[in-house]
Amino acid sequence: MTHEGTAPSFHTMWRELEPIGRHSASGGYRRYAWSGADADCRAWFRAQAEARGLDYELDRNGNQWAWLGDPCAGDAVVTGSHLDSVPDGGAFDGPLGVVSSFAALDELRGRSARFTRPLAIVNFGDEEGARFGLACVGSRLAAGELTAEQARRLTDADGITLPQAMEAAGHDPDTIGADPERLARIGAFVELHVEQGRALDLSGDRVGIASAIWPHGRWRFDFRGEANHAGTTRLVDRRDPMLSYAETVLAARREAQLAGAVATFGKIAVEPNGVNAVPSLVRGWLDSRAADQSTLDTVVTGIETAAREYADAHGIRLDVVRESFTPVVEFEHTLRDEIVRILGKRDDTAASLKVPVLGTGAGHDAGILSGTIPTAMLFVRNPTGVSHSPAEYAAEDDCVAGVTALADVLEGLACS
Numbered sequence: 001m002t003h004e005g006t007a008p009s010f011h012t013m014w015r016e017l018e019p020i021g022r023h024s025a026s027g028g029y030r031r032y033a034w035s036g037a038d039a040d041c042r043a044w045f046r047a048q049a050e051a052r053g054l055d056y057e058l059d060r061n062g063n064q065w066a067w068l069g070d071p072c073a074g075d076a077v078v079t080g081s082h083l084d085s086v087p088d089g090g091a092f093d094g095p096l097g098v099v100s101s102f103a104a105l106d107e108l109r110g111r112s113a114r115f116t117r118p119l120a121i122v123n124f125g126d127e128e129g130a131r132f133g134l135a136c137v138g139s140r141l142a143a144g145e146l147t148a149e150q151a152r153r154l155t156d157a158d159g160i161t162l163p164q165a166m167e168a169a170g171h172d173p174d175t176i177g178a179d180p181e182r183l184a185r186i187g188a189f190v191e192l193h194v195e196q197g198r199a200l201d202l203s204g205d206r207v208g209i210a211s212a213i214w215p216h217g218r219w220r221f222d223f224r225g226e227a228n229h230a231g232t233t234r235l236v237d238r239r240d241p242m243l244s245y246a247e248t249v250l251a252a253r254r255e256a257q258l259a260g261a262v263a264t265f266g267k268i269a270v271e272p273n274g275v276n277a278v279p280s281l282v283r284g285w286l287d288s289r290a291a292d293q294s295t296l297d298t299v300v301t302g303i304e305t306a307a308r309e310y311a312d313a314h315g316i317r318l319d320v321v322r323e324s325f326t327p328v329v330e331f332e333h334t335l336r337d338e339i340v341r342i343l344g345k346r347d348d349t350a351a352s353l354k355v356p357v358l359g360t361g362a363g364h365d366a367g368i369l370s371g372t373i374p375t376a377m378l379f380v381r382n383p384t385g386v387s388h389s390p391a392e393y394a395a396e397d398d399c400v401a402g403v404t405a406l407a408d409v410l411e412g413l414a415c416s
Contacts (some may be wrong), residue, residue: 007052010103010403017044017095028088028390033126034165041083045123048102060175061141062125069118075187076118077414082127090392092194098123100192104407113415124365131156134324139365143372144178151176183372188335188413191366192378192406194394198385199358206401209339209357210331210377213367215296216289217325221307224317227272227280241282244310251306261290261299289361293328329367332374339376342412343405378405
């Protein structure tokens with residue numbers, strides 16, 4: 001039995017989801033993996049599935065699925081995104097894709113579309129990596145890019161391991177691991193996402209198609225010096241790792257600017273972290289991305305070389321560890337070209353297509369899955385280009401345009 005007549009609209013879904021995990025002081029979202037806010041988001045997802053008469057499923061890695069049609073039939077078309085956030089993140093990164101997926105299904109039912117392939121909507125867990133320091137944990141586990149052993153070693157800032165957090169949230173951590181049987185059922189995955197940049201705003205387009213994801217990674221820089229009294233230790237006698245770290249931050253900006261890439265030290269930990277103490281350890285995390293692998297290698301190598309020179313000059317020991325890395329992702333050309341054709345049909349010829357194809361520096365679950373199944377992405381215009389911030393925004397008309405574009409794509413891929 002289906003209940004599409006009682007399914008909430010895009011606007012109703014957005015209003016229901018909007019307050020979950022929102023911090024009253026910052027106005028941003030703190031929807032961290034396996035937290036209370038995450039549980040509320042998961043309950044919301046399940047309620048949306050049930051309101052539409054979809055078969056709800058929770059997989060071995062905690063990813064949520066809502067199925068129309070037989071999940072085991074194979075060649076399924078899947079859409080969706082994630083509901084978790086970065087610290088004090090925006091409302092659109094992830095949730096726009098999930099809400100739009102349910103709304104696109106509603107639109108297809110309104111068109112009386114006839115489905116010839118199974119359709120699923122997915123919420124991938126822990127995409128942002130805000131709690132355990134690794135992005136796309138749910139999709140990485142499913143694709144086998146993160147082993148169960150590696151996942152069990154992940155810990156949050158309070159020393160809680162990923163299995164402990166999962167168990168506390170009511171999920172069995174003993175089940176985590178690669179899920180090739182599930183991924184083998186999927187013929188195509190299409191993820192809609194708010195654009196994290198201003199390319200669409202500058203071109204005047206509401207919706208875009210992704211061409212590729214830049215290679216990107218995270219590196220941890222540990223600067224080890226000597227703790228001492230801030231008031232009694234002469235400057236010349238100090239082994240202050242904060243100086244080397246500060247110079248490295250400036251070097252990162254310089255190297256990225258020279259190469260046309262991006263590099264960011266956005267997280268730092270200090271020991272002993274006292275106002276009146278020279279630090280013994282400054283640990284900084286570098287995020288760097290570039291349009292190609294060679295450029296990224298040049299940038300990171302330049303930053304590390306400069307960091308070691310600064311560390312040596314101040315008597316500091318430096319350790320650099322690459323914590324994660326994702327190579328360049330070229331979205332599957334056949335699927336991408338098919339989406340170009342589908343969205344261009346409204347203009348009769350591909351030559352008059354109004355939907356641009358563009359690259360992105362942001363990582364996504366679609367990028368992780370691209371090595372296993374055909375994947376594609378749609379972007380919705382972000383007028384400010386701001387993301388990972390409470391200022392992240394997409395206009396209502398653009399969101400609706402995104403829903404329509406996603407519905408067109410799903411109809412072209414999954415319906416007769």
